[in-house]
Amino acid sequence: xxxxxxxxxxxxxxxxxxxxxxxxxxxxxxxxxxxxxxxxxxxxxxxxxxxxxxxxxxxxxxxxxxxxxxxxxxxxxxxxxxxxxxxxxxxxxxxxxxxxxxxxxxxxxxxxxxxxxxxxxxxxxxxxxxxxxxxxxxxxxxxxxxxxxxxxxxxxxxxxxxxxxxxxxxxxxxxxxxxxxxxxxxxxxxxxxxxxxxxxxxxxxxxxxxxxxxxxxxxxxxxxxxxxxxxxxxxxxxxxxxxxxxxxxxxxxxxxxxxxxxxxxxxxxxxxxxxxxxxxxxxxxxxxxx
Amino acid sequence: xxxxxxxxxxxxxxxxxxxxxxxxxxxxxxxxxxxxxxxxxxxxxxxxxxxxxxxxxxxxxxxxxxxxxxxxxxxxxxxxxxxxxxxxxxxxxxxxxxxxxxxxxxxxxxxxxxxxxxxxxxxxxxxxxxxxxxxxxxxxxxxxxxxxxxxxxxxxxxxxxxxxxxxxxxxxxxxxxxxxxxxxxxxxxxxxxxxxxxxxxxxxxxxxxxxxxxxxxxxxxxxxxxxxxxxxxxxx
Numbered sequence: 001x002x003x004x005x006x007x008x009x010x011x012x013x014x015x016x017x018x019x020x021x022x023x024x025x026x027x028x029x030x031x032x033x034x035x036x037x038x039x040x041x042x043x044x045x046x047x048x049x050x051x052x053x054x055x056x057x058x059x060x061x062x063x064x065x066x067x068x069x070x071x072x073x074x075x076x077x078x079x080x081x082x083x084x085x086x087x088x089x090x091x092x093x094x095x096x097x098x099x100x101x102x103x104x105x106x107x108x109x110x111x112x113x114x115x116x117x118x119x120x121x122x123x124x125x126x127x128x129x130x131x132x133x134x135x136x137x138x139x140x141x142x143x144x145x146x147x148x149x150x151x152x153x154x155x156x157x158x159x160x161x162x163x164x165x166x167x168x169x170x171x172x173x174x175x176x177x178x179x180x181x182x183x184x185x186x187x188x189x190x191x192x193x194x195x196x197x198x199x200x201x202x203x204x205x206x207x208x209x210x211x212x213x214x215x216x217x218x219x220x221x222x223x224x225x226x227x228x229x230x231x232x233x234x235x236x237x238x239x240x241x242x243x244x245x246x247x248x249x250x251x252x253x254x255x256x257x258x259x260x261x262x263x264x265x266x267x268x269x270x271x272x273x274x275x276x277x278x279x280x281x282x283x284x285x286x287x288x289x290x
Numbered sequence: 291x292x293x294x295x296x297x298x299x300x301x302x303x304x305x306x307x308x309x310x311x312x313x314x315x316x317x318x319x320x321x322x323x324x325x326x327x328x329x330x331x332x333x334x335x336x337x338x339x340x341x342x343x344x345x346x347x348x349x350x351x352x353x354x355x356x357x358x359x360x361x362x363x364x365x366x367x368x369x370x371x372x373x374x375x376x377x378x379x380x381x382x383x384x385x386x387x388x389x390x391x392x393x394x395x396x397x398x399x400x401x402x403x404x405x406x407x408x409x410x411x412x413x414x415x416x417x418x419x420x421x422x423x424x425x426x427x428x429x430x431x432x433x434x435x436x437x438x439x440x441x442x443x444x445x446x447x448x449x450x451x452x453x454x455x456x457x458x459x460x461x462x463x464x465x466x467x468x469x470x471x472x473x474x475x476x477x478x479x480x481x482x483x484x485x486x487x488x489x490x491x492x493x494x495x496x497x498x499x500x501x502x503x504x505x506x507x508x509x510x511x512x513x514x515x516x517x518x519x520x521x522x523x524x525x526x
Contacts, residue, residue: 029443032442032443057307057445248351248352
């Protein structure tokens with residue numbers, strides 16, 4: 001069962017009220033969740049962490065700070081959340097940014113969904129939370145990143161349109177997160193800790209997926225690792241591209257929807273609609289907030 | 291000994307479900323597989339996993355593994371009895387059973403690596419969640435002798451809605467007595483049932499813990515005959 005750690009201040013801000021441990025423990029049952037720990041003694045309030053265990057293994061929308069807060073808030077206020085950015089029949093806006101999904105990814109990792117958000121400088125707590133969401137979602141729901149993986153990027157360094165394509169393992173190289181030298185994709189799989197951990201997903205494939213900008217700048221090598229520049233989000237960054245790639249269209253789309261709602265709850269707004277070849281055929285399209 | 295089919299697949303647990311991991315279930319070393327799985331149940335269950343079959347559900351959206359489903363395991367949940375009963379059940383009907391279950395668990399005051407569950411199903415056009423809560427309360431109060439009982443929303447892959455029943459033990463505090471719910475159509479339809487089916491699995495050992503005023507499950511397996519004899523008297 002997924003266990004998450006939520007920053008106390010961030011969680012109560014999203015919930016819209018503060019409460020004591022007894023009340024929270026009782027309330028968490030509506031999310032099929034349990035209070036797993038909450039150390040308040042000797043820890044500064046801004047550093048306090050609430051540990052929550054989620055018992056529903058089929059509700060990936062609950063495995064994040066915003067997700068649990070959304071469920072509890074909905075129960076307390078009896079008002080269903082309404083996210084205006086989801087497109088509805090007859091209300092599909094033109095994309096300002098786009099990711100072109102190349103046919104070459106079809107045999108290896110065919111699906112992509114994404115969105116662009118802005119409007120708020122990301123804090124340390126929010127960044128940790130986004131990383132945790134990525135881990136929980138892609139490990140449990142995404143079957144160890146096989147069916148879904150996620151990446152966050154700094155918009156300011158991206159040259160549009162972005163291209164999602166597959167290349168021969170030796171033909172592309174970049175500096176991956178956590179390293180200081182350029183490596184080709186095959187070396188990343190063999191030497192980078194994330195390459196060793198998730199290499200099993202690609203080891204039998206002839207070509208490997210790559211996300212690159214119009215200027216050739218590499219965003220990431222999905223589902224393994226982001227680049228050390230475009231893909232290195234830092235505290236204080238305001239504008240982001242969030243993308244999901246995978247082998248199952250429905251899981252990719254649902255993951256994108258979940259994380260889009262999480263960011264919307266956290267105060268982000270849609271900078272622009274982002275379309276991709278695959279996702280635009282789905283009824284779950286993401287469009288700009290009207 | 292059960293097959294993965296009846297232990298999990300027929301209960302709409304996806305074959306990649308974490309609870310079906312090799313670290314949580316005991317696998318039989320030899321032989322490793324059953325020769326075959328009964329039809330039409332195999333095909334119907336495979337269909338429900340892949341695309342929902344005839345239920346209207348989307349299913350789990352993956353390719354059902356017809357070899358894995360034959361793998362032999364030690365029964366890990368009492369619900370297996372109910373799944374096996376459904377194809378031959380009458381409507382309306384009530385069925386009860388006691389099942390010894392095996393799970394790779396760290397042994398402590400409330401967990402053993404093998405345990406007994408009482409398993410029950412009630413089939414009928416007119417049964418609902420209220421009926422189910424009534425049955426659960428009967429087990430908690432009349433059988434286990436609990437004074438304080440609460441229901442908590444639960445999750446099991448085979449029921450919707452799902453509920454856990456918790457009781458308050460004078461020393462150990464609140465603990466889960468068992469889980470229950472109404473079987474999902476993805477479970478009942480492939481096995482030929484089209485009415486609501488209430489289902490529960492309650493830990494007999496945990497009821498005993500409460501009823502016999504014990505503080506540790508391991509005391510149930512004591513060698514101290516005198517202690518066991520006195521305990522029965524106390525229980526009565």
